[in-house]
């Protein structure tokens with residue numbers, strides 16, 4: 095459960111990245127967060143994960159306020175940032191173990207989860223090499239494992255499918271579905287409409303820092319009397335505002 | 336030519352500093368920079384005065400150019416030592432290489448623009464030093480204004496030759512290590528090379544008995560020029576430069592230009608044949624063979640947040656060649672410099688003699704030891720720049736600190752502990768040997784450790800604090816997170832002030848007849864108070880600075 099209430103964020107006193115935005119994401123839902131480049135997706139996600147402070151408004155994660163009870167909220171978030179090349183001097187395994195330490199993951203759980211993910215993503219051989227030597231896609235997979243190694247309840251993923259090969263993308267999508275089915279929350283941003291169409295229970299469309307539509311795809315189609323072409327639909331929603 | 340210019344521009348941008356924003360920060364930086372200037376300007380002026388004095392003293396005996404030449408050689412050596420790492424990195428290990436290789440640009444173009452960007456970015460300090468030296472020299476020789484115009488080319492181009500040396504050596508190292516499969520090993524060879532040069536330099540300097548400050552003028556006047564003769568061969572441009580503007584000598588000027596052109600020509604010629612091959616070889620190299628990974632996973636163990644975070648910081652410092660050279664090695668080679676200084680200034684105090692003096696309870700020697708320990712303990716943690724780059728090293732992943740569920744309090748304390756530990760070990764391995772060699776009384780030894788502890792702690796907290804205000808987060812090469820980081824300079828400025836306060840103050844009190852034990856107590860009191868003061872500021876400010884940081 096993610097509750098965003100009247101959140102605004104301005105950069106350098108002039109760029110209004112997010113304007114009075116409210117959004118509630120219920121447990122058991124996969125929500126796709128769609129918008130053009132620069133619409134404000136990353137900014138909102140950074141506020142949800144505690145990286146940026148909202149100028150006004152509140153964000154709670156499963157009831158914990160991200161500003162006031164930051165540690166508790168962060169402990170239950172699994173976050174994938176939009177750029178995967180961090181800690182390149184560590185080997186993949188060292189990196190995952192380091193992250194697992196940060197989230198207090200016990201020995202047994204981490205071994206099992208690392209093995210599971212590494213096999214799923216075909217990473218076993220890469221794990222003991224420095225991440226510097228990884229391709230972009232492998233680094234991205236490593237970010238997925240790092241984000242999920244502590245089995246977080248709420249997933250907040252910024253463009254998680256970029257750079258993944260089709261097979262790994264499919265695996266991640268299935269994981270997202272399963273996680274939501276177990277009653278958890280999955281929130282991910284994308285600018286690829288097809289992904290949103292196939293995967294999401296609901297979509298939130300953001301434009302110039304404001305939510306211009308939030309609901310199921312069915313609702314969206316009904317509202318705009320368009321049956322099939324998601325692209326045209328999307329453009330219409332944005333221009334409507 | 337167009338390619339060359341635009342490439343140079345791009346490289347320079349990557350090398351240049353990030354913008355400062357926010358009113359509060361601008362004021363803060365203005366303040367800090369002025370402190371810095373107050374320290375560097377006297378140093379630069381001192382160099383000018385040195386040249387002036389020496390020229391004045393020696394021109395009667397017909398050796399008027401020696402003062403300037405000496406300074407020119409020192410600047411060249413300084414340039415060589417400090418540029419080597421920069422050039423090796425820029426030519427072979429910067430991230431842009433893989434993007435450049437596929438472009439239809441001649442490799443010589445790439446090399447030339449990389450060289451130019453290093454040359455422009457690295458030489459502000461050298462430029463100022465050459466400038467004041469020329470002034471000092473011209474004043475002493477009473478040269479008229481037109482001669483100064485003649486010196487302009489030299490002022491701007493003086494560091495070319497030492498930097499060409501760095502580049503040629505880099506080219507050779509990289510070509511002769513082609514057979515080595517592991518990229519990291521090659522970098523380590525580069526590091527080893529720098530060390531070797533430093534050692535040679537150190538040993539060379541220490542054999543220069545005539546460099547003793549009391550006798551140097553005399554010995555030069557007597558024609559003892561061994562050092563100069565060697566240097567004139569290695570850096571021929573310096574003598575030509577002096578000649579050209581002293582007498583407005585057109586032939587010498589042409590020779591000066593020719594020497595530089597030839598050096599650059601040799602460098603570019605070699606680059607034409609060697610660069611591309613070795614770079615391609617390098618980018619196709621794997622870093623490490625793979626082992627049995629499943630077993631490794633089975634061996635994963637959980638650690639406490641503190642230990643895990645701490646080990647991570649150490650791993651990055653030790654594994655990244657840029658950090659290893661600049662932050663780690665320096666802690667273990669400072670005795671070379673200390674030895675040189677000792678040789679140059681105190682060569683008539685042998686170890687055996689000092690030992691006797693210590694056992695006799697000679698106050699002067701004890702004071703000397705105390706001030707040395709304070710000096711090293713203050714300057715080393717600033718010089719190794721670990722503390723002042725604590726946050727800058729995170730780079731564009733600074734936000735990592737904020738989304739993990741770890742208190743900022745823990746994170747910044749780890750970041751203080753890392754430089755503290757490394758510096759403390761670096762300082763006190765050697766001082767311990769020194770204490771044992773000199774048979775220092777135990778109580779005095781304990782006092783020295785105590786003082787060293789607080790000096791290092793103070794500078795480390797200060798460094799982490801300074802770097803939390805405006806870390807340099809936008810960099811694409813690890814070396815740039817140190818070199819283009821104002822904060823390392825700023826910490827050095829503070830450290831020099833502190834050094835002046837404690838060592839200068841200590842010496843002053845000694846000359847006023849204050850007891851050594853009282854000086855020690857006073858030092859300890861000042862250090863503890865300052866440490867507590869900075870600690871208290873940090874407890875509140877560092878977490879706030881982390882929260883307010885929105886650049887990455």
Ligand SMILES: Nc1ncnc2c1ncn2[C@@H]1O[C@H](COP(=O)(O)OP(=O)(O)O)[C@@H](O)[C@H]1O
Pocket residue numbers: 105106109110111129130131132133134135136137138885886887
């Ligand atoms: N740190 C920052 N400083 C200044 N402006 C920023 C910063 N981060 C984002 N912005 C601006 O905020 C707007 C939204 O950016 P972002 O959230 O990254 O968009 P998206 O992720 O949807 O592509 C853009 O106009 C961007 O330029």
Ligand SMILES: [Mg+2]
Pocket residue numbers: 135136137176
């Ligand atoms: Mg984005």
